[in-house]
Amino acid sequence: MAFVDGTATAVLHTNQWEAWSAAGQLVGSYSLSGGRALSGHFHFVPGHLRLWRREVVSHDGRHKAVLHTWYRGGERVGVQFGVLAFER
Numbered sequence: 339m340a341f342v343d344g345t346a347t348a349v350l351h352t353n354q355w356e357a358w359s360a361a362g363q364l365v366g367s368y369s370l371s372g373g374r375a376l377s378g379h380f381h382f383v384p385g386h387l388r389l390w391r392r393e394v395v396s397h398d399g400r401h402k403a404v405l406h407t408w409y410r411g412g413e414r415v416g417v418q419f420g421v422l423a424f425e426r
Contacts, residue, residue, distance in 0.1 A: 346382055386410050400424050 346353045348364040352359040358367035359379075366389070368378020374395040380386050388409045401423055408416040 347381075387415075400426070 346364040348362060349361055350358040356369045359365045363383050366380030366421045369416055370376055376393040378391050390407045404420050406418040
């Protein structure tokens with residue numbers, strides 16, 4: 339996991355439009371909008387880290403933009419971003 343040692347896992351429950359975790363060290367949820375956009379937050383409780391996650395797919399499904407912003411308290415501590423291109 340970025341910004342802390344080790345890894346964390348969580349089991350996500352879903353209704354196909356939303357996903358959420360049970361209580362634990364890694365908790366959070368996300369939702370899908372229009373079948374192409376994903377937005378959510380996850381919290382790594384022991385590391386006091388929060389992840390804001392946003393992903394959007396183009397209408398034709400050939401490109402995906404990804405933005406993950408990490409916070410500790412109210413301070414942004416990192417950003418990961420990229421654009422993926424898919425071949426048909």
